[in-house]
Every structure is written in C-alpha cells, then in structure tokens.
Amino acid sequence: MKSSDGKYLDLVLDPIRVCAKYKPKFGQGAKDGGLTLAQFQTLYQGDPFYSWFGLDNPLMYAAHKAAGGMTSVYRQIGIGCEKLFRTILKDSLGLSATDVTWSYELPLPSGKTRKLHLDGCVPLAKISDKAARQRFKNWMKESADSLGVDSKVFDSLEGTVFEVRQGYKSKDSKRQNADIANAATAYTKAYLPCAVILSGQIDGDILLRYRAEKWTVVTGVEGVKDPHISTYDFMRDVVGYDLAGFFKRNSKALRSEIDAVLKSLLAPDAKS
Numbered sequence: 001m002k003s004s005d006g007k008y009l010d011l012v013l014d015p016i017r018v019c020a021k022y023k024p025k026f027g028q029g030a031k032d033g034g035l036t037l038a039q040f041q042t043l044y045q046g047d048p049f050y051s052w053f054g055l056d057n058p059l060m061y062a063a064h065k066a067a068g069g070m071t072s073v074y075r076q077i078g079i080g081c082e083k084l085f086r087t088i089l090k091d092s093l094g095l096s097a098t099d100v101t102w103s104y105e106l107p108l109p110s111g112k113t114r115k116l117h118l119d120g121c122v123p124l125a126k127i128s129d130k131a132a133r134q135r136f137k138n139w140m141k142e143s144a145d146s147l148g149v150d151s152k153v154f155d156s157l158e159g160t161v162f163e164v165r166q167g168y169k170s171k172d173s174k175r176q177n178a179d180i181a182n183a184a185t186a187y188t189k190a191y192l193p194c195a196v197i198l199s200g201q202i203d204g205d206i207l208l209r210y211r212a213e214k215w216t217v218v219t220g221v222e223g224v225k226d227p228h229i230s231t232y233d234f235m236r237d238v239v240g241y242d243l244a245g246f247f248k249r250n251s252k253a254l255r256s257e258i259d260a261v262l263k264s265l266l267a268p269d270a271k272s
Contacts (some may be wrong), residue, residue, distance in 0.1 A: 008087065012080035012081060012083075013253070013257050015077075015079045016077060016080060020071050020072050022034065025052075025270050026064070040061045041058070047107075075189060078136070085162070089122055093122060093132055093136070093195050094127065101117070101121060102118050103118070104116040104159045120161065120164060121159060122136060124140075125158065135237075138156065141154060142228060143194070144192060148156045149214060157190050157192050159190075159192070163194075164198070166201040176206065176209065180210075187214070194215070195216050195218070197219040197231060199219075219231060222244060231243070
C-alpha cells in the first residue's frame with residue numbers, strides 16, 4: 001500500500017460513514033437529523049388514516065430509511081471523491097489548497113451576489129515542475145481542439161476548472177443549465193471547464209450536450225488509453241497519479257464500509 005493511501009482513504013470513507021446514522025424526517029423538519037423508529041411509530045399511530053392502513057409498521061420505517069439513505073450514500077461518495085480529487089491535484093502537481101479551489105460571484109436581481117464553487121482547479125502558472133506543466137498544457141490544447149474551441153480563446157486560457165461527479169444519470173434540466181452556465185463563466189475567467197465522472201454512469205444525451213457546450217468530459221472507463229475520454233487515464237497520464245490503482249488497492253476497505261452502511265440502512269433498528 002502506498003504511503004498516501006491511508007490519508008486518501010479517510011477522505012473518501014469519512015463522508016460515507018455519516019450515512020449509517022441517517023434517519024428519515026417524515027416532513028417534521030427534525031433538527032437532530034430525523035426521527036427514530038419509536039418517534040416514527042408514535043407519529044403514524046397518532047394519525048388515524050395511516051394507522052388504519054398499518055403504515056406504522058417498522059418495515060415502512062426501514063423502507064423510508066433505505067430510500068433516503070441510498071440517496072445519501074451516492075451523495076457522500078461524491079463529496080468524499082471531490083475532496084480526494086482536490087487533494088491529489090495538490091499533492092501531485094505541487095499546488096496549494098488555495099490553488100486547487102475556484103469560485104466566482106453571480107450577481108442576483110436583488111443587487112446581492114451569490115458565490116458559486118466548482119470542485120477543483122489547476123492554474124498552469126502554479127505548476128512549478130516544467131515537464132508536468134507542459135504535459136497538462138498539452139492535454140488542455142488537445143481537449144480544446146477536440147471541442148472546436150477557437151485558438152485565440154485557447155491562448156487566453158490560464159488553466160482548467162473541474163466539476164467532479166461520482167456519476168451523472170439524472171436528466172435534471174436545472175442542474176444541466178447550471179453546469180452550462182458554469183462553463184460559460186469559466187471561459188470568461190480564462191479557464192477550460194472539465195467534468196470528471198468517476199463511474200461510467202452518465203446519460204449519453206447529457207454527455208453530448210456538455211461537449212457541445214464546450215465542456216471537456218472524462219468518464220470512468222478503463223482500457224481506452226485516452227486521457228481525453230477516461231478519468232483514470234487523465235489522472236495517471238496527465239496529473240501523475242494512478243487513481244484506478246488506488247481504488248483497486250483499497251477496494252476491500254471501500255466495499256466493507258459500504259456493506260456496513262447498507263446493513264444499517266436496511267434494518268428498522270428499534271434502538272435508533
């Protein structure tokens with residue numbers, strides 16, 4: 001196991017462990033994170049309609065806990081991997097924590113502004129190693145060319161900003177429009193936008209739309225030997241870290257943690 005594995009593994013696992021404590025709220029806006037099984041049964045037994053149907057059944061609580069918890073598992077995997085991605089950029093390219101973060105302010109009709117963040121950033125000028133800087137710039141140039149980005153626009157680019165996702169199966173138009181707006185802003189701020197999908201789970205129509213909007217997109221495919229298509233080829237050949245190797249080395253620990261979380265979520269747990 002590589003020396004950095006322990007630190008990197010904690011970045012991924014710590015958010016996932018939170019999922020085991022998930023409790024559904026049942027529309028109660030519970031401040032402590034949700035209702036226990038006993039609280040759920042008190043609530044549902046006190047509602048004549050739900051009580052008539054027997055919806056106070058512990059299995060109904062388990063179903064609610066599982067449904068919300070599964071969404072939380074995906075979300076927390078994504079959060080952990082965002083943190084991992086930024087840390088790898090920092091460690092592998094010799095960047096600072098400030099270098100790898102990126103945000104911009106969006107003016108609101110009220111006159112106030114809202115700060116929006118993307119998940120990672122690589123400013124070319126901050127990569128001190130000349131070979132690594134040139135390697136990254138070459139990847140940017142080839143990516144921009146494949147998207148049809150004008151050469152004058154590319155010459156103005158100072159680096160790349162990243163949106164990291166564990167997968168992208170949703171057809172949520174609001175999210176898509178927000179991402180497209182982020183890409184347009186990135187270009188105005190002199191950055192190439194790149195979506196990094198860690199799994200192979202991305203809708204084909206979304207993939208085509210993002211690339212048409214000048215996002216470069218890499219996904220979690222292996223064996224293609226193309227850093228413009230594969231997240232893992234990009235991480236290995238451009239960033240300089242074998243992310244696929246990290247996940248493979250630590251798959252036992254990752255699977256064990258997910259197994260424990262799922263068992264917790266699928267049980268009514270009368271002691272919760």
